[in-house]
Amino acid sequence: MAANKRIMKELGDINSQPPAGCTINLPNESDINNWEVTMQGPPESVYADGHFKIHVSLPKDYPFKPPGISFKTKIYHPNVSNDDRGAMCLGMLRPDEWKPPNKIKDVLALVRTVLAAPQPDDAVETGIAEQFKNDKAAFENNARDWVERYAKGA
Amino acid sequence: MSAQSLRVATLAFPDPANVTEANHYYHVDPALSYTFESSGNIRTLSTNGASGGADITGLLYTPELDPDDQCFNLTRPYVPENAVRRVDLPDTEYALVAIAPWLRPDCTLAYLTAARNANTQGFLFFKPDNSSAEPPPANEVEWSLGDGGNWKSANLYPVYALDGVTGYTLINATAQYGGNISTVPHAQELLETYRVGDSLRLVVDVDTGSGSRLPSLWVFLLVVLAILLVIIGSTSILMHWIQRRRRLQLRQRVVNGEVDLEALGIKRLTVPQELLNQMPLYVYGTSRPQESPVVDAEKFGSSNTPNSRSSSPSPDIQPTPARMSSYRPTALDQPTCPICLDDFDAPSASEAGTTVRELPCRHIFHPECVDTFLRDNSSLCPICKKTCLPAGYCPKNVTNAMVRRERIMRRNRERNGGDQTLHPITEAGADPLDMDTIPRPQPSHPPSSLGQRIARRITSAPAPSTAAGSSQQMADLSSTPRRSATTAGGPNVNPPADTTRRREWARQRAVAMLGRRAAPADPDAEEAARTPRWRKVVSTIFPGVGGR
Numbered sequence: 001m002a003a004n005k006r007i008m009k010e011l012g013d014i015n016s017q018p019p020a021g022c023t024i025n026l027p028n029e030s031d032i033n034n035w036e037v038t039m040q041g042p043p044e045s046v047y048a049d050g051h052f053k054i055h056v057s058l059p060k061d062y063p064f065k066p067p068g069i070s071f072k073t074k075i076y077h078p079n080v081s082n083d084d085r086g087a088m089c090l091g092m093l094r095p096d097e098w099k100p101p102n103k104i105k106d107v108l109a110l111v112r113t114v115l116a117a118p119q120p121d122d123a124v125e126t127g128i129a130e131q132f133k134n135d136k137a138a139f140e141n142n143a144r145d146w147v148e149r150y151a152k153g154a
Numbered sequence: 155m156s157a158q159s160l161r162v163a164t165l166a167f168p169d170p171a172n173v174t175e176a177n178h179y180y181h182v183d184p185a186l187s188y189t190f191e192s193s194g195n196i197r198t199l200s201t202n203g204a205s206g207g208a209d210i211t212g213l214l215y216t217p218e219l220d221p222d223d224q225c226f227n228l229t230r231p232y233v234p235e236n237a238v239r240r241v242d243l244p245d246t247e248y249a250l251v252a253i254a255p256w257l258r259p260d261c262t263l264a265y266l267t268a269a270r271n272a273n274t275q276g277f278l279f280f281k282p283d284n285s286s287a288e289p290p291p292a293n294e295v296e297w298s299l300g301d302g303g304n305w306k307s308a309n310l311y312p313v314y315a316l317d318g319v320t321g322y323t324l325i326n327a328t329a330q331y332g333g334n335i336s337t338v339p340h341a342q343e344l345l346e347t348y349r350v351g352d353s354l355r356l357v358v359d360v361d362t363g364s365g366s367r368l369p370s371l372w373v374f375l376l377v378v379l380a381i382l383l384v385i386i387g388s389t390s391i392l393m394h395w396i397q398r399r400r401r402l403q404l405r406q407r408v409v410n411g412e413v414d415l416e417a418l419g420i421k422r423l424t425v426p427q428e429l430l431n432q433m434p435l436y437v438y439g440t441s442r443p444q445e446s447p448v449v450d451a452e453k454f455g456s457s458n459t460p461n462s463r464s465s466s467p468s469p470d471i472q473p474t475p476a477r478m479s480s481y482r483p484t485a486l487d488q489p490t491c492p493i494c495l496d497d498f499d500a501p502s503a504s505e506a507g508t509t510v511r512e513l514p515c516r517h518i519f520h521p522e523c524v525d526t527f528l529r530d531n532s533s534l535c536p537i538c539k540k541t542c543l544p545a546g547y548c549p550k551n552v553t554n555a556m557v558r559r560e561r562i563m564r565r566n567r568e569r570n571g572g573d574q575t576l577h578p579i580t581e582a583g584a585d586p587l588d589m590d591t592i593p594r595p596q597p598s599h600p601p602s603s604l605g606q607r608i609a610r611r612i613t614s615a616p617a618p619s620t621a622a623g624s625s626q627q628m629a630d631l632s633s634t635p636r637r638s639a640t641t642a643g644g645p646n647v648n649p650p651a652d653t654t655r656r657r658e659w660a661r662q663r664a665v666a667m668l669g670r671r672a673a674p675a676d677p678d679a680e681e682a683a684r685t686p687r688w689r690k691v692v693s694t695i696f697p698g699v700g701g702r
Contacts, residue, residue, distance in 0.1 A: 005494055006493065006494045006495055009496070061531070063493060064530075064531045064532075099536055099539065100492060100493045100536040101492030101536060103495070
């Protein structure tokens with residue numbers, strides 16, 4: 001299967017050269033379509049001290065269909081939905097924008113970039129986005145508080 | 155079908171002995187013969203065999219019972235000795251109407267059975283009770299023959315009940331007119347007209363009324379149903395026909411390059427295997443010269459014979475700076491297949507080298523990787539998202555849903571533009587964000603339906619090629635008002651005249667309109683999922699309705 005071959009290749013690449021601040025695990029060794037990534041908060045950001053668990057699900061026809069990204073660790077961020085799914089909205093992952101040459105490594109790098117620089121105009125959580133825009137100090141307090149509460153366990 | 159009234163008249167039958175032609179009879183002058191008329195005092199007991207509107211007519215007679223039957227003796231007091239019997243009537247098979255007293259159920263059944271043998275059109279019964287009141291209704295117990303009504307269907311003629319007085323009068327009248335002409339009243343006068351051997355007989359006509367001419371409820375329902383079916387059927391055929399025409403028109407416009415299905419989100423296209431097979435395959439690093447001149451962008455899409463240009467840089471292609479693509483891939487620029495991330499191998503002494511497929515945009519892939527993608531997922535190059543389909547390519551099946559989505563977009567465009575149909579080119583480049591001027595029903599909410607969503611992605615196709623080309627020429631030749639309109643829009647607003655460039659123009663324009671808005675993964679699948687079943691059925695029968 002082309003998809004498996006490609007995923008194996010990406011997995012190999014990513015393990016030999018892990019992207020900054022990320023460690024990859026397979027929760028189930030025989031299932032290479034579900035990855036668990038532990039991402040360190042980008043330094044200099046409010047999330048710097050946190051370790052965030054991210055679930056990456058690769059569809060059967062990957063790389064033709066985009067992977068799914070969801071935060072398992074709660075995070076106070078305008079671009080991550082504050083629910084069980086923890087969905088992150090990335091333009092790159094939209095079905096019509098996804099390009100097969102994109103790799104998981106690139107996706108993770110983008111996730112980290114968005115963590116460092118939230119995009120309030122493209123937000124999932126509009127409340128957080130408003131706060132980010134209008135009251136940055138309160139936003140940072142809340143974000144640090146959540147990191148303290150949820151993202152220190154790992 | 156129920157009897158309304160009853161009329162009796164006299165007919166004269168010529169003596170069979172000296173008549174040559176059969177089936178001959180005359181109406182006898184009513185003044186000299188028996189006539190009788192009664193309306194009202196007649197009940198319908200069975201309507202079997204009586205059809206609506208048609209009278210029951212026949213010669214009156216009394217059926218003969220078996221002399222061994224006790225009913226024979228029982229009914230004797232009520233039937234005159236010389237009442238007309240079947241034998242007294244002409245041999246010819248005239249229609250007959252029987253008359254007999256109703257005494258006991260078994261005797262009635264015996265009469266009914268006896269009447270079955272002759273050409274009986276109806277049966278008149280009377281109760282021998284000297285009553286002149288209307289007989290009781292048919293569902294009264296005294297009309298019951300103890301067989302649950304089977305007798306009605308067993309006898310194929312209608313049965314009526316007369317009051318006793320009428321019955322007596324009629325049966326006695328038959329007796330009076332049972333013999334030959336010399337025994338009847340007014341015999342002298344009649345003999346002036348008729349011969350001695352002629353016979354006079356009574357004929358009865360039971361009027362079953364005109365109300366029965368109305369079709370029964372079931373017939374009525376059937377007729378209504380049939381009319382409805384015809385209406386539905388013809389409407390359906392008409393709509394199918396209209397829809398078929400629209401599909402053909404849409405196909406034509408796609409082929410002409412006026413509509414870009416994929417860019418407008420009307421249809422997610424894929425590349426059929428035949429077209430994939432036409433894209434060049436070669437061994438990585440060999441047949442493609444590294445410094446091959448780039449074929450200009452429009453050429454990509456239109457090329458149906460890509461092999462011709464892959465063979466060698468043809469001299470007839472003269473790349474001018476303006477038409478040159480900005481991206482100049484060469485075979486060796488792409489060391490890996492972007493889909494499986496495997497490296498391509500150039501041929502060497504030991505290895506044959508990797509076979510690659512080159513798309514019209516010059517990107518190369520493993521054929522097994524890119525073919526599945528283009529065949530099943532998308533028609534766009536995985537790397538640069540340029541279409542791999544030739545210009546004017548139209549999928550085999552233009553569906554009604556595609557027609558509808560395209561119409562919605564076009565209608566919205568016309569509604570918002572007013573004169574855009576007159577100057578379809580003026581607003582093109584001048585205001586790429588004119589979708590913001592579209593009135594949105596619910597500005598604060600996300601669009602709730604596909605239609606609305608599509609409505610937002612307004613775009614327009616350039617004018618048909620002939621119109622666009624000629625208008626440009628006209629503008630060049632003479633300074634028409636049109637010219638100011640076209641030039642006002644900026645340098646980029648004229649839709650290019652030739653098909654391929656117009657196609658590219660349409661795509662870019664659509665993309666400019668849509669912005670980075672997410673297009674549905676597959677509009678067809680999305681719509682199929684959200685359409686309830688009944689709606690699908692309706693739109694199968696009436697294609698074209700349901701366009702929101």
